[in-house]
Each structure stands twice: as C-alpha cells, then as structure tokens.
Amino acid sequence: MWGAPAEPADSYYEVRPECTDVPTTKFKIKPGKTLSVRKWQAAFSPDGQLDISKTLGRIHRGGIHPTIRGEVWEFLLCCFDPRSTYEEREELRLERREQYEKLKAVCHEIFPVIGSGQFITAPVITEDGQPIEEPLVLQEASNAAGVETHNSTEIVKDMISKGPLDKRIVNWLLLLHQIGLDVKRTDRSLVFYEKQENLSKLWDILAVYAWIDTDVGYCQGMSDLCSPMIILLEHEADAFWCFERLMRRLRGNFRCTESSVGVESQLSHLAMVTQVIDPKLHQHLETLGGGDYLFAVRMLMVLFRREFSFCDSLYLWEMMWALEYDPDLFYLYEEPSMEESSKLKSRSMRNYGKFERENMKMKGEEAPLPISVFLVASVLKDKSTQLLHEARGLDDVVKILNDITGSLDAKKACNEAIKLHKKYLKKASQQPKLT
Incomplete structure (x- = not known):
C-alpha cells in the first residue's frame, strides 16, 4: 500500500544467531516500487499469459517480493514463455x-x-x-x-x-x-x-x-x-x-582447457571497457601488472555473491536479468522449429529488458557484452580515485576491492552499469574501424 513503510527483507533469509559478522541487507521491500504479489498476479491474463513488460521495469525499480521471487525467476531465466497459458x-x-x-x-x-x-x-x-x-x-x-x-x-x-x-x-x-x-x-x-x-x-x-x-x-x-x-x-x-x-x-565462464579458463574472455572484455571509459585507471592497472584483470575473476564467476549480502545478491541478480531479458531465449533453449523462429521477429521491443534494447540498437557481428562486465566496470570506476592513489601493487588492488564487501548498493551499481554501457557503446561507435 502506498505510504506504507519499507520493510527489510532479512527476515525471509534467516541467519544463524552465532554468525554475527554477516553483512545486513540494504534491500528493502518498498510498497509501490517492489514487485508485489498483487502486481504480479495482475500482470497475467485470465488464461495465464504474462505481460512481461509490466514487470521488468518494476523489478528494476524495486526488486521482487521474496514470497514470489522463485516463480518470477523462472520467467526471468526463460524457463517459461510469458505467452504460455497456465495449462x-x-x-x-x-x-x-x-x-x-x-x-x-x-x-x-x-x-x-x-x-x-x-x-x-x-x-x-x-x-x-x-x-x-x-x-x-x-x-x-x-x-x-x-x-x-x-x-x-x-x-x-x-x-x-x-x-x-x-x-x-x-x-x-x-x-x-x-x-x-x-x-x-x-x-x-x-x-x-x-x-x-x-x-x-x-x-x-x-x-x-x-x-x-x-x-x-x-x-x-x-x-x-x-x-x-x-x-x-x-x-x-x-x-x-x-x-x-x-x-x-x-x-562459458567455467569451461576450461589446458591453456585457458572460460572467464578470460570476459576479463579481456572488462579490460577493453575500462580502457574506453577510464583510460587512466586501465593504464595504472597495467603498470601494476594487473592488465589481465584476474583480480575480478570472483565477481564475474559467481555474480557478486561474495561482495553482497545474501539478500542483496538476489536483488542484484533479478535486476540484471530484468535488464537483460530477452523473450526469445525460451525458444532458443527449447530448440525451436523454423516456424517458431519466424514468430520471434514480431515481438514488441517493450518485452525486452532496458539493457537488451540498447544492445539491439547496435548492429554488429560481435555478440553483445553481458551486463555483469559493466557492473564490475562500475565498481572499478567507483573506486578509481582510491585505486589510482593507494594501489602500489596488485595486493593493494585486491585489498581495496575486498573492502567493498557488504558496502555496495545493488541498485546504484546496476544504474551505473547502464550508464557505462551507453557511454561505452557511444565511444566504441566513434572509434575508427580497422580494415
């Protein structure tokens, strides 16, 4: 109900009493912003088809109420097609x-x-x-x-x-x-x-x-x-x-060969993004021997699970998935027939997440970068001044980044990632292409 106070979400994920050093959540259930049970149910037609566009923006603004989080995640992760019926x-x-x-x-x-x-x-x-x-x-x-x-x-x-x-x-x-x-x-x-x-x-x-x-x-x-x-x-x-x-x-992050680890491709993308949006920081990290960005492996591998409280990491994930949402993935996962594939082209842009819509505007042969890369870039940019002035070696870089545990704001990080994404796309499009 509008005007009702925000409710902390910690009570839904009870912590053992002896664990006193666990960071508390910054996520609060906010009436009018958080996707509530009532708003979620109202997004379905009588036969069960979901108007996904009604939910994506609300998830970005205020996350999902813990009581319906599991069933909403099934849609965000494309276990189900929003146009399917209850039956x-x-x-x-x-x-x-x-x-x-x-x-x-x-x-x-x-x-x-x-x-x-x-x-x-x-x-x-x-x-x-x-x-x-x-x-x-x-x-x-x-x-x-x-x-x-x-x-x-x-x-x-x-x-x-x-x-x-x-x-x-x-x-x-x-x-x-x-x-x-x-x-x-x-x-x-x-x-x-x-x-x-x-x-x-x-x-x-x-x-x-x-x-x-x-x-x-x-x-x-x-x-x-x-x-x-x-x-x-x-x-x-x-x-x-x-x-x-x-x-x-x-x-792909977990696929390993004798010569490489899958996450290395995302680390190289992170280096590329940082070089474009904060060249001074990128040069400093290279000088320290951190140009491979291996200090960011954990953030990318487990999607910030260690940098946020448990509750806030869930909040971060659902915002990421709402921003990246692509309704076509359900059929791609289910190995569609040619007939089904042709139907995908007629979907409204409003059914895609905000981040995904920006990617769709860019016409290029390369696959778009995931929002997780820009999230890490946003953390580095936020700590840029400290890294430039205090980091005299890779150990200092790791220490500074470890100190952010429990202090990050998930929504702020997502919003900053979107800004960096737009900035990166704009700058990347202005750079001369190699022939």
Missing part, C-alpha cells in the same frame, strides 16, 4: 520434473549415494579408475530409520568387477567429493542449510548437472549460483531447471 506451463513443469527424476535415477544407478539424503566429502576413486580404500565419511543428519547407509568403496569395487569403468563415469565420480566439500561451505550462515536434507538436495542437483554437462562438469563457484534456487523453489526438479537455465548463460 501449458503446468504440462511443461510436469514433463521437466519427470525428466529430472529420470536423470537422477541414472545417477543413482551408477552411484547410489545420489538421492539417498547423504553426500560425500572425500574422494571415492583414483584418476585411473580404482577405488580408494580409505573409509569414507558420509554426511548425514542422523541414523533415522529409512536412511540407508552406503559403503562407497564397496560400490566402486562392485562397479569395477563388471569391467573397466567408462571414462565419463570416472570423470564424474572424481567430481562428487569436491561438490560435497563446496556444499558444506555454501551459505553456511543461513538457518536453511542447518537441515541436512537441504544440503543433500544441493549436492544432488549439482551432481546431476555435472553428469549431463560433460564439457563443464562441476567447478568451484557453481554451488554459490545454485544455492538460491534451492531456497526459493521448493521442488528439487524446479530448482534444477532454474539452475540449468542460469548455467546456459554462465557456463
């Missing part, structure tokens, strides 16, 4: 849940700890496919009835007794303990993760994803991206598909 979405949701259960059953068949309510934090296999003999500790809440205890060494021995293990299986098994170690460290300040079933759910989702994405598998940082999905979406399969859609955008 069509329910049918698709059931299909996806069934698909996830089949994938999970395959993983359980290979390694029965998957889906058991337990997870592992120690390796179970060597790189040449042999079982590790050390006794394995399975993480579990209790010895409650109905919880089957698995001996992972015996599982691997049984697998090997049937013949040499497929390389894909060996590579996957090698990842499982690392996932378990990261799960134990992820958002450990939240009361939500005091429950073993929630930790196990996070492990299961990441393990299943690692099985299907044979190119990327699992890398550190992916648990930080997946964790909010578990918290916001009650059904495990829904959380999985939300995470899978997010990884479609970000998986």
